Amino acid sequence: MLEKLTLHNFKSHKLTELNFDNSRLHGLVGKNSAGKTSVLQALHYPSMLINVSFDRIFQYEKERLKFLQFITTIGEKNVSVTASGYWLNSSKQHWDFFYSYEPDNVSNRPFKVTFNINGNSYNWNPHTGFAKNESKIPPSLKNTIYLKLIASNLAKPAYSDKITPRVEFDGSGLAPTLDFLRDEAPDKFQLIEEMLRRIVPNVRKVGIRRAKVPVIRKRLIEVDGRSISYDETQEMTGQEVVLDMNTGERISAHAISEGTMLTLGLLTVLMNPTQPNLVLLDDVEQGLHPQAQRQLMTVFKEIIAENPNLQIIFSTHSPYIIDELVPSQVHILNNSNSGFTIAKRLDEHPDVEWAKQTLTTGEFWDAEGEDWVVEGEVSG
Template structure:
């Protein structure tokens, strides 16, 4: 279970420490560009190191200087926690990257388990999969897009999964309907609770254009080209109070985003750590509250599951206690400062007077940087 994350010179995080309580459900709030999404990206990047090289995980950033705080040459991400509910081994996973010369970088990856340290480069046994903390190794980061969730899709995977952006929802649900019907039924039931207009989730066959790379030889040289083939895939359809077999592209954004979230969380091969960006997208306040109730139920039924999400909604925060809420703001120099809501000096008074969402809405984020010395 993840207990602490420390970001040093990662994007806007010059020196940020987040400490998570034992609830396994944590919300990150703050103004736009305060560094909320960067926290999720940092944790996910660290988790990817368990099966990818550092050059691969940051390939979308072009060069390491785009993830290192401006003017700094060294960046590090540290995560620590304990193994799982019934195994209280402590672990710490550390990654750093430092510029030696222009466009030349050195990286270091170290895992510590109950004080025993393993170096990624120097000790091959470090790569033994049993030594990687499950709460990091089985991590999913989602920034779901409703239009991707609604698209007909085709997958050749034996066990398809919903992608980061919402792609492959239909093949994943089709797999669950056939191979894990109990889970499929639970997804349907929980979706109907959050969005009462939904009566039934279905999948139909659909034509899907698939782009494949091909090679041809011309004068002894191999030349690659792309070829589009039409394959038979799947499309999500829903029975609603307003009609039956309505295609996903005609369904509301909030409904599709909720269906995507539930499909990830209710999968038999459930992740240990789920990172969610903008969790409340497209949902009515009442639906937001019910979504949080469902999250709590799923966590209670799965002792190794932990969810960290970003939100701008006080209705979502209303369903948490102050120790579950992390407030992020920017200092005068533009760097991120983070504090838990239970660090507010008036938190005890607020607990007796206001809901958590009302307390955050009333106090905002300015108190987080009060007294901060300008960098």
């Protein structure tokens, strides 16, 4: 479980420290451009480093420089992120994970990635990864999913030739994933359907039907002894999501509300048999009625209770979502006069004990806003 995250020179985070309580459900709130999405991205990058080879993430020096320019605080030359926590087992092994970039013209190895388990240190090689030590990597970071779902992608017919399809970052691939779950994990499929009905009562049944899907494949041809690549479009038989609603049966997903499709996509990720350990969600309340937002949070809590290794961190602008949390689960982000992000937990507010007796968590946040977070901070 992730307990602490420290960002140094990461985008707007000059030096930000977040401490997570043991609830495994945490909300990030704040004004636009306050740095909420950056927190989620900082947690996602370790998973990319672990699961994808160095060459695939930073193929060329030019691309590496663009990437680093994008994530490093303006005017700074180095960036680092440290995450720490523990495994939920009898011995409660503690771990921490660190990655950084600092220009180094001598060794030509500016990237540094290390993790420690109970005092034992393991270093990441930019060409071979963690090699034999990979199994010891904190699963809270290794099995991380970052989602910014788009309803139109979730509704789109899709084809997958993977043995185990999955919903991608932007919502692509929902139909093949649901088709797989219906056949290989029918109990999970049924739970997804039941939870969706609780959040969106107008839904009666989730279905999948066959659909034609254009698939672009890379091809090679030999011309004068040279290999030339080109794109070839093939029409494949894939799947499309359909829903039975109170208003009709077998309604195509593209005619269903955005909130319904976004909820279905999110539940499909959370209830997958190969469930992630850390789920990072951007704008979790998209398209949902306040009552549905509250029910979504109830479902989150139930899923977490059934899965002791699951942790969910999300950003939101909704007081109805925050109403379902306690102050220690809410992280308030704001920008100082110099533009850097400052973060505090809502339970750090001086009036929190009074508020617990008088207001809901969402009402407290809505009334106090974010300005108190930066009061007394020195600009610079």
